[in-house]
Amino acid sequence: MSAEPAAGPPADGAAAARLWWIVGVTAAILAASVLMGRYPGPYLTPPGALAHDELARNVILNLRLPRILAALLLGATLGASGAVLQMVFRNPLVDAGFLGVSPGAAFGASLAIVFLGGAPPVVQVCAAAFAFLGMAASYLLAQRIHLGDWVLRLVLAGIIVSATYSSATGVVKYLADPLRQLPDITFWLLGGLWATTWPDVLHLVPVVVPCLVVLYLMRWRLNLLSLRDETAFSLGAALGRERLVVLVAAVAATAVVVSKAGQVGWVGLIVPHIARRLVGSDAQRALPASMLLGMGFVLVCDDLARTVLSGEIPLGLLTSFAGAAVFAVTLLRRQVRLRP
């Protein structure tokens, strides 16, 4: 009988080296993504085409690059917000679906498609607004629940808000025109970055980038927020204020990217797990690793979504399939600890 060695956190040097390795792989995926596509032929645009083919240049500059940047922002946001929510809730099985954010966006988008004409900007604004409302409702409800500690109250409130939104989305779908509106709702819910333009990217940047910068700068502090309340308090954390700052930053960025990309599931759940396995659980490294791995994962899935078939494969389908497979492998290879 052989004893399996205890899997400890990686040593500092190894973890730092792996972080740089992740930077390199993400950069390589980014470079490859620019050349992947279905013009002039399937799968790849030869680098030489950039010099003499004006259409290839246009495709890359005006279609592919904004979409790639949107995928980077989407991946970084979902990876970071998943890592932040898991730490703040002290639970490795939490992602942006909690606090009513994603269900709120789904309800807002469905509502806009059925009752407000369904123009893309209206759908985005409505999705973002209801995602924020979901977070605010969860927070306010948690303050009025008299059961358990703050984390449990917020989880319970998030479940209530998410269930309400899901039911309301069901009502809107029931009322939708089955031939015209219902397919639009379904397509939005499947998630994707098709038809992303430079103005779309410019709308994402002013919210997403500052939020990610705040989370990155507060990354070491996240370790403190993952401790039990009395311990974090005894170490000088202003718990209410600091949690609010990181949650608002994580949720605001998520609401904005989800309003554009629809439901892109599993990224926020699976990416922080892989990041922690590679660089350790200290958020000083796990958070940037989650951002980078999120970028790489979404970029690869989006490359496949727009390249494999002549038509578009919904991005959310690919991330869910890939995420579920990776999660299964992770679980089978190592015991996941919910609470020690």
Add this chain to the structure above:
Amino acid sequence: MSGAALALRGVRFAYTAGGPEVLRDVSLDVPAGSITALLGPNGSGKTTLLWLMLGLLDPRAGTIHVAGRLREHYSRRELSRQVGLVPQDEPVAFDLSVLEFVLLGRAPYLGLLELPSAADRGRAHEALATIGISALAHRAVPSLSGGERQLATIARALVQQSQILLSDEPTAHLDLANTRRVLDVMRGLGREGRTLVFTTHDPNLAAAIADHVVLLREGRILAAAATAEALTAAALSATYGVAVEIAEVRGRPLVITS
């Protein structure tokens, strides 16, 4: 009050407005550099008293002075430099290494956006060496035994450099060898001049290391005195509501329930 690390006067506390008082008119001086045990049955208010000293709870009435200054006059960060906590069996949801866990003790000295420096890491390594757990530096905290985890928590409190350490049931769930190890470390901290306040259900634990004992029952202090004076059969019987005898073993009181 002079010379008191913690001084409480007329402190009252209830968890809900209009609810029953958990602490009633508690006045207490904790001498600087002493080891003080808060002793009492379940629900007597020991842990609540500890949270009030820590600043986690605010009294409904009365005052709490920390190192001669009103507790509410400290900022959050200033107070955490004065008063540290060694919690009971602290759950850690993620696989932080012991070094990363101990380094969190530097949080009161770092700004919101600041990262720990090489000097901070040096202090964490020193604390691990002081407690004698340097070999555990790169182990994941959730993989430690209860005793090792408690020692890591004490090392984090050392890195925090607070002169007053509060501990909730520091040896609960520990076996005999680990209890002994934790007690030796606590005695060492006491000898260095740190003020230690800990809660316990076990009078023999109080007798083993405390200079002072506070006996609590139903939110009131029944006795607060030097250990030998406070740990009498009559006082313990009144505190726990059971008959108690005290034997002397190697010059120390040993509490036996009849």
